[in-house]
Amino acid sequence: MKRSIAILLTAALAPVFAGAAAAQEIRIARQFSMGYLQFNVMEHEKLLEKHAAALGLKDVKIAWSIFNGPDAMNNALISDSVDIVAGGTPGLVTLWARTKGTANEVKGISALTSQPIYLNTRADHIKTIADLKDSDRVAVPAVKVSLQAVLLQMAAAKLHGQANYGKYDALTVSMSPPDATIALLSGSGEVTSVFSVPPFQQQQLEKPGIRTILNSFDVMDGPSTFTVAWTSARFRDKNPVLYKALIAALKEATEIVDQDRKKAAGYWIEDVKSKLPLDKVTAVISGPQVRWTMAPENTMKFANFMASVGSIKEAPKSWKDMFFPEAHDLNGS
Incomplete structure (x- = not known):
């Protein structure tokens, strides 16, 4: 009798254990340009997979996609077609304002770089x-x-x-x-x-x-964030360990880009199949006004302007309102 019950329990719990062991997929979207070098580094050096495995998540899969402009990308995030997106600060401001206080609330993960366009x-x-x-x-x-x-x-x-x-x-x-x-x-x-x-x-x-x-x-009267990454509260809440791994991977990728621009340039050239010389790409991402940093910079200026002209209903009281807590210790603005 006990053996029969054990067999039944094993059969019943098998799908649960199978689901727990199944590979997790994270879908990351970016736009054109060199403003996403951390993602290039993460992809080549499998940093997200590494940090996820260190936290007990094995066989994490990553699907990468490219969008032109924030509207299509934000729609993909809201419709749950992608998990993480990245682009210019106004794209984040727009979706934060639209989803504030809803079940689909969206906030920033971190900045990626400050550089002029x-x-x-x-x-x-x-x-x-x-x-x-x-x-x-x-x-x-x-x-x-x-x-x-x-x-x-x-x-x-x-x-x-x-x-x-x-x-x-x-x-x-x-x-x-x-x-x-x-x-x-x-x-x-x-x-x-x-x-x-x-x-x-x-x-x-x-x-x-x-x-x-x-x-x-x-x-902007000074340096400002060029690219930023954002996601939904839904994704962050459902995947706390994977999100923690993402933050760790972004930190390591930012350090690699900052310390070895030529390596990052090589990854970018390979990914986009660019014919630009390595030295030229390295020079672009090492310009005097270019900084690779996770700290949001001058994001409130975008938000305040967009609120003042009616692009969003209300400006945040602080840049931290637009970002998840993991970014709050950064020296942002």
């Missing part, structure tokens, strides 16, 4: 954004919502007054950084300017006649 032009008549004409077109990854689009709005507000923050919105067109670079370099289309990302912005400047008319750090 450039608005480059090929048009002789454009010396500053004030010279943009109705016939000009400015390529951004996504109109109105991308980091570049919001920065252009902030620049317009500084130059023309807050009420005119959208003065250049009608001139913007959505285009991926690679396609925008091709359009600018060819000089044959309607695109006269591109608000881009590294390394495409540096590639554009190699062609004679193309020059920078706006640096994002000038718009």
Whole structure:
């Protein structure tokens, strides 16, 4: 009798143990550019798998994907098609505000890097954004919502007054950084300017006649976070050990990028199949204004602006409101 009961209990519990031992998958999304080098390092050196195994999670699988612009990426996060996403700060601010206090609440994990992005032009008549004409077109990854689009709005507000923050919105067109670079370099289309990302912005400047008319750090009055990673409270709450491993992996990856730029550059070149020379890529990610840090920088300036123009209903009281507690000890702003 006891043997029969034992057999029945073993059979009943088998699916439970099988589920516990099954491989866990984490789906991570990023956008174009060099702003996600920690992810390249994590992928090549299997850092998340390493830290997960150290915490008792074996056979963790990672699925990587690339999006152009925050809207599609955020929709994928909300629909549970991806678990972790990364992009410009406005993408996080938008989704934090939209989901605040809901079952699908979204917050930041950490920043990835602070570095400037450039608005480059090929048009002789454009010396500053004030010279943009109705016939000009400015390529951004996504109109109105991308980091570049919001920065252009902030620049317009500084130059023309807050009420005119959208003065250049009608001139913007959505285009991926690679396609925008091709359009600018060819000089044959309607695109006269591109608000881009590294390394495409540096590639554009190699062609004679193309020059920078706006640096994002000038718009922000100082250094600011270029890329940040975020996720849902749902994912974090359901996967506390995996989330802890993710934080540890990000910390180690950030240290590796900071200490060995050439190695990180090599990983990026391999992942995107870039034809850029290793020394050139290393130089881009080692620029004088480039910092690889998990600490959010100047994120409140984005949030306050977006609240002031109605892009979000209410600004957070602190940058910490937009990030999960694991980031609160960082020297953020």
